[in-house]
Amino acid sequence: MTKPLCVMLVAAEASGDDRGAGLARALRRRLGDGVRFVGVGGARMAAEGVQSPFDISQLSILGLLEGLLAYRRVMARVEDTVALAAREKPDVVVLIDSWGFTLRVAQRLRKLDPKLPLVKYVAPQVWATRPGRAKTLAASVDHLLSIHVFDAPYFEAEGLPTTFVGNSALTLDFSGADGERLRRELGVALEAPLLLVLPGSRPGEISRILPPFADAVAILKASHPDLAVVIPAAPTVADTVKAQASGWAHIVEGERGKLDAMKAATVALACSGTVTTEVAMAGIPMVVGYRLGNLTHAILKHLIRTPYITLFNIAAKDFVAPELVQDDCNGPALAREVAKRLDDPELRRRQVEAQAAALLKMGRGGPDPSEAAADAVLTLLAKPA
Incomplete structure (x- = not known):
């Protein structure tokens, strides 16, 4: 009897956990019992059979200083991940997002x-x-699965074969989402304005952005007394969000609650990240805010080569959604931009x-990114060594 293909999936954050779970499902659809999974991930990957040796919230790090302080912990988790690979002897390893952690794992596995x-x-x-990260990655892995159409030239120039698979956020299914259901459950009038607040999924984001x-x-x-506020809390920070925001917002959990909240919203106030694409998919106008640690921001502002931080703004080459970053990410400035959209239906429509x-x-x-990623992995394995 042929032994099952062993696929190791490694994800260190919520968005990576989602992509890993999607890839696992796609591979199982093709291979059935002919595949087994090992690796590192969160709850969604666990539901697909990936039993992580540690809680990935330990790796949810934002900023240079926070990264330095967590260095020993991160390196210990790198060693745990490599030890898992040594024990399970996978046929292929897929390292999902989380640049610093997955690069170190790749280099140790090599x-x-x-x-x-x-x-x-x-891709980074x-x-x-x-x-320079393109050259570093090309020396560390065999293939890149890209989620942006503009990635490939940077990595192929360094000799790294690249397959564009697409962004899973662009396939988010809202067919079962019901904004009215959420409003009824929360006791929010159907005609009342509803602000969706998305403060991030990492502890560092919650502490700086919430x-x-x-x-x-x-x-x-104060200016919109009938305003309802809903926060879909990511599992990685749900307890913290409840402790800090339950007095002024409805907190919802789970995928259904998140999608219902996105469809119910009038306007969103969102932390920069994957969630901005998801909110745009729901057809909701938004204001984007973000804060880094002062040291991290001081360094990055000299390195960033684009004026935008939101992916659809980058694609549009325009501030389709306003971005308030660092010192501009403050209560009065954020409220001013949100209020413009609450008060102007035409502005909302145009955005x-x-x-x-x-x-x-x-x-x-x-094409569905998980299906495209599964095809790319199996094609790579089919090539002669």
Whole structure:
């Protein structure tokens, strides 16, 4: 009897956990009992049979200083991941996003077994900053699965074969989402304005971004007394969000609650990240806010080569959604931009149309990324060594 293909999936954050789970499902659809999974991930990957040796919240790190302070812990988790590979002897390893962690894992695995196929899923954004990472990645893995149409030239120039698979956020299915259901469950009138607040999925984001978002909400509630506020809390930070925001917002959990909240919203106030694409997919106008540690920001502002931080703004080459970053990410400024959209239906309509046009440039309507990623992994394994 042929032994099952062993696929190791490594994800260190919520978005990577989602991509890893999707890839596992796609591979199982093709191979059935002919595949087994090992690796590192969160709850979604666990539901697909990936039993992580540690809680990935330990790796949810934002900023240079925070990264330095967590260095020993991160390196210990790198060693745990490599030890898992040494024990399970996978046929291929797919390293999902999380640049610093997955790069170190890749480099250690390369030394452990130079013939082990290594796939990176989600490229570092070298078109925005630190282009040297393309060369570093090319020396560390065998293949790149890219989620942006503009990634490939940077990595192929360094000799790294690259397959564009698309962004899973662009295939988010809202067919079962029901904004009215959420409003009924929360006791929010159907005609009342509803602000969706998305403060991030990392502890560092919550500590830096939730306070100015809370200040903005307080200002908005003073001028819009019928305003309802909903926060879909990511599993990695749900307890912290509940402790800090339950007094001024409805907190919802789970995928259904998140999608319902996105469809129910009038306007969103969102932390920069994957969630901005998801909100745009829901057809909701948004204001984007973000804060880094002062040291990290001081260094990065000299390295960033694009004026935008939101992917659909990058695709549009325009501030389709306003971005308030660092010192500009404060209560009064955020409230002012949100209020403009709460008070002006025409502005909301124009922004939603512009967001939708940008999503098309990003690849909306293309093949399912998980299916494309599964095809790419199996094609790589089929090639002679």
